Amino acid sequence: MRTIDLIAGARPNFIKIAPILAALEHPREDGLRIGCRLIHTGQHYDRRMSGDFFTQLNIPDPHLNLGVGSGTQAGQAAGIMQAYERVLLKKRSDLCLVVGDVTSTMACAITARKMNIPVAHVEGGIRSGDWTMPEEINRVVTDSISNWFFTTSETANDNLRRSGVDRERIFFVGNTMIDTLIENLPRLRKPPVWDDFALAAKKYFVLTLHRPGNVDQEERLRSMLSAIQDGTRGFPVVFPVHPRTASRLRDAGINLAGFRQTPPLGYLEFNYLVKHAFAVITDSGGITEETTVLGIPCLTLRDSTERPETVTMGTNELVGADPANIAPCLNRLFDGQWKKGAIPPRWDGKAAERIVRQLHRLLA
Numbered sequence: 001m002r003t004i005d006l007i008a009g010a011r012p013n014f015i016k017i018a019p020i021l022a023a024l025e026h027p028r029e030d031g032l033r034i035g036c037r038l039i040h041t042g043q044h045y046d047r048r049m050s051g052d053f054f055t056q057l058n059i060p061d062p063h064l065n066l067g068v069g070s071g072t073q074a075g076q077a078a079g080i081m082q083a084y085e086r087v088l089l090k091k092r093s094d095l096c097l098v099v100g101d102v103t104s105t106m107a108c109a110i111t112a113r114k115m116n117i118p119v120a121h122v123e124g125g126i127r128s129g130d131w132t133m134p135e136e137i138n139r140v141v142t143d144s145i146s147n148w149f150f151t152t153s154e155t156a157n158d159n160l161r162r163s164g165v166d167r168e169r170i171f172f173v174g175n176t177m178i179d180t181l182i183e184n185l186p187r188l189r190k191p192p193v194w195d196d197f198a199l200a201a202k203k204y205f206v207l208t209l210h211r212p213g214n215v216d217q218e219e220r221l222r223s224m225l226s227a228i229q230d231g232t233r234g235f236p237v238v239f240p241v242h243p244r245t246a247s248r249l250r251d252a253g254i255n256l257a258g259f260r261q262t263p264p265l266g267y268l269e270f271n272y273l274v275k276h277a278f279a280v281i282t283d284s285g286g287i288t289e290e291t292t293v294l295g296i297p298c299l300t301l302r303d304s305t306e307r308p309e310t311v312t313m314g315t316n317e318l319v320g321a322d323p324a325n326i327a328p329c330l331n332r333l334f335d336g337q338w339k340k341g342a343i344p345p346r347w348d349g350k351a352a353e354r355i356v357r358q359l360h361r362l363l364a
C-alpha cells in the first residue's frame with residue numbers, strides 16, 4: 001500500500017484536512033486504498049484552536065504530534081523541520097501532502113523535498129502580493145518546491161503557470177474548506193453566546209482579527225476597533241478573540257467594553273453565527289471564502305487578498321487597512337447597497353474527492 005503524510009498544524013489546516021481524510025477512507029473501485037499518516041505539528045495546541053476541531057469535524061487522532069508549540073516564525077519552522085526529519089528518517093512515506101499557508105506547511109514541504117519525497121500542495125498558487133505577510137512567504141516557498149498543486153481557483157492556476165509550473169502538475173480541484181462547510185451546514189449549532197448576548201438573526205456583526213499587520217501595531221488596532229464601534233450603529237459586534245490578538249490587547253490595555261467578546265469558538269458554533277449575521281468584519285482569508293458561499297456580506301480589513309474571487313465573484317470587499325475606510329463601507333452596507341455575489345467554480349463540496357482520485361494516479 002502507498003502511504004502519504006498529511007500535515008496539519010493550525011486551525012485553518014484542520015478545517016481543510018477533514019474532508020481529505022474522509023475521502024481517503026473510501027477505497028477506489030478496485031479496492032485500492034492510500035494509507036495515511038496524519039501528522040499534527042503542534043503549531044496550534046490548545047483545545048479552542050485545535051482539539052475542538054478534531055472532535056467537531058470527526059478528525060481521527062493524529063498518528064504523530066511533533067509538539068512544536070508556540071514560538072517565533074523561525075523557531076517554529078526550525079522545530080517542525082527537525083522533528084519531521086526525525087520522523088522521516090525512521091519511516092519514509094511516499095508523498096507529503098501539505099495544505100494552506102502556515103509555517104507547518106512550508107516547514108514540512110522543505111523537509112520532505114530535501115529527502116526526495118514528493119510534495120503536493122493543497123491550495124497552491126494563491127498570492128496576495130503582500131510580502132509583509134508571513135503566509136505569503138510560506139506560499140511562495142512551498143509552491144517553489146512542490147511537485148503537484150491542488151488549486152482552488154483559475155487565478156491560482158494562472159499564478160502557478162506564470163511562475164513556470166507546467167499544466168500537467170496543476171489540478172484545479174476546488175476548495176476543501178468549502179467541502180467542510182457544505183458537509184457541516186446541517187450540523188451548525190447555536191452557541192451559548194447567542195442567548196448571553198441576546199442576539200437576533202441579521203441584527204449583529206461578527207468580527208475576527210489576527211493578522212500581525214493589524215494587531216501588532218497598537219495605534220492601528222485601537223483606531224480600527226473604534227471605527228468599527230462607531231460605524232456599526234449599535235448592532236452587537238461579536239468578537240471571538242484569537243489568542244494572538246488577546247495577548248496584544250492585554251499588552252496594550254485596550255478595553256473591549258463595546259464588543260461582545262468571547263474566546264475562539266468551535267467550528268459549528270462560529271459558522272452558525274456567520275450564517276445568521278448581518279455582516280462579517282475580518283482580516284482572515286478562510287472566512288472570506290465561507291461568507292462568499294453563505295452569501296453574507298464581508299468587509300476585509302486588509303489592502304490585498306490572495307483570494308480575489310471572493311471579491312470579484314463573492315460577497316467580500318477589501319476595505320483596506322486604513323481605519324478611515326471603515327465608516328463609508330458600513331454606511332453602504334446599512335443602506336442596502338451590498339453586492340449579492342456568486343459561488344466560484346468547483347466550490348461544490350467535492351474537492352477532496354478530486355484530490356484523492358488524483359493522488360491514486362500520482363502514486364500509481
Ligand code: UDP
Nearest residue numbers: 012015240264265266267270284285286287
Ligand atoms: N473559525 C472558527 N472559530 C473562530 C474563528 C474562526 O472555527 O472563532 C474558523 C473559520 O470558520 C475558518 C477558519 O477558522 O474556517 C479560519 O481560520 P483563521 O481565520 O484563523 O485563518 P486564515 O483563514 O486567516 O488563515
